Structures are given as C-alpha cells and as structure tokens.
Amino acid sequence: MGFWKNFFSSSDTALPQKQYEGEILEGTTNRTGNSTRIFFTTDREVDLYDLEELCDAVGWSRRPLRKVKKAIQHSFLVACMWQQRGSSKRLIGFARATSDHAFNATIWDVVVHPDFQNKGLGKALMKYMIKKLRSEDISNITLFADPQVVNFYRRMGFMPDPEGIKGMFWYPD
Numbered sequence: 001m002g003f004w005k006n007f008f009s010s011s012d013t014a015l016p017q018k019q020y021e022g023e024i025l026e027g028t029t030n031r032t033g034n035s036t037r038i039f040f041t042t043d044r045e046v047d048l049y050d051l052e053e054l055c056d057a058v059g060w061s062r063r064p065l066r067k068v069k070k071a072i073q074h075s076f077l078v079a080c081m082w083q084q085r086g087s088s089k090r091l092i093g094f095a096r097a098t099s100d101h102a103f104n105a106t107i108w109d110v111v112v113h114p115d116f117q118n119k120g121l122g123k124a125l126m127k128y129m130i131k132k133l134r135s136e137d138i139s140n141i142t143l144f145a146d147p148q149v150v151n152f153y154r155r156m157g158f159m160p161d162p163e164g165i166k167g168m169f170w171y172p173d
C-alpha cells in the first residue's frame with residue numbers, strides 16, 4: 001500500500017478540484033472507476049455540524065458550536081482529514097493547535113472517525129500536525145492526553161515532562 005508514499009513530500013499536492021487542495025495520503029480506484037482519496041487540508045472553514053458529527057462518533061461530549069467556532073478561529077493551526085469519493089467529501093479526522101507563534105504550540109482536539117481508526121491515519125494526522133508546526137519553527141509541542149491514548153502519543157515520541165514538572169490547572173468552582 002502506498003499509504004506513506006507522498007506523506008513526507010515538502011509541498012502539498014493539489015487534487016483535481018481546487019476546493020479540495022491538500023496533501024494526499026492515499027488514493028485508490030475501485031472496479032467501477034470511482035476514486036477514493038484521503039487527504040489533509042488546513043482550511044478553517046470546516047462545517048461545524050460535520051465536526052460535531054465526527055466528535056459524536058467517538059463519544060465526545062457536545063460543546064456549544066459558537067465556542068467550537070471561536071476555538072477554531074483562534075487556533076494557530078487547524079488540520080482536517082478528508083475522505084473524497086467522486087465529488088463528495090467526508091470529514092474523517094480533525095486536530096488543531098494553539099501557539100505563541102514563536103516557541104510553543106499545544107495540540108488539541110485530535111479525533112479520527114472510528115471507521116478509520118487502527119489504519120495509521122491518527123498517526124498520519126499527528127505527523128502532519130508536527131510537520132506543519134515544525135515548518136513554522138515551533139520547537140516545543142505539547143498536548144494533553146486522556147489515559148486511554150497515552151501510549152499512542154508515547155509511540156509518536158511524546159513523553160511526560162522530562163524535567164518532572166507537573167502541569168497545573170485552574171478550574172472555576
């Protein structure tokens with residue numbers, strides 16, 4: 001499978017349709033001649049209802065759409081992973097990062113549709129995020145992980161703070 005074939009290319013590969021520009025992960029054509037492609041975009045104009053449907057599919061709690069929209073607008077980087085079949089496309093993955101635009105970035109809201117999990121696509125989405133952040137000269141990339149996905153991020157090279165500093169949180173009463 002040519003899954004990783006174009007993954008580490010230095011420039012994005014444009015699909016035939018202009019509105020679907022992005023880096024192609026995988027492309028196949030079935031017996032009827034219909035092509036299926038999985039690709040990334042960094043377009044912030046993601047349909048919030050599509051994103052909500054994706055988050056519902058993995059069992060995340062619903063968040064107010066106005067706040068989700070604001071979080072996306074104020075993010076440093078937004079990455080969407082799409083499945084394109086013919087002329088239709090489906091949101092199958094999403095991640096975003098906030099940053100100080102110089103040294104640090106934190107990755108948030110990494111989600112891959114359950115139909116596409118355990119196929120290397122979560123890893124590809126994270127590598128894409130890291131590649132994009134590194135291309136902006138961001139050297140310190142952090143994230144918060146639920147216990148069930150800690151090992152996934154460890155395999156990606158993330159580690160607990162090597163200096164043993166514990167994160168601190170403030171929550172309203």
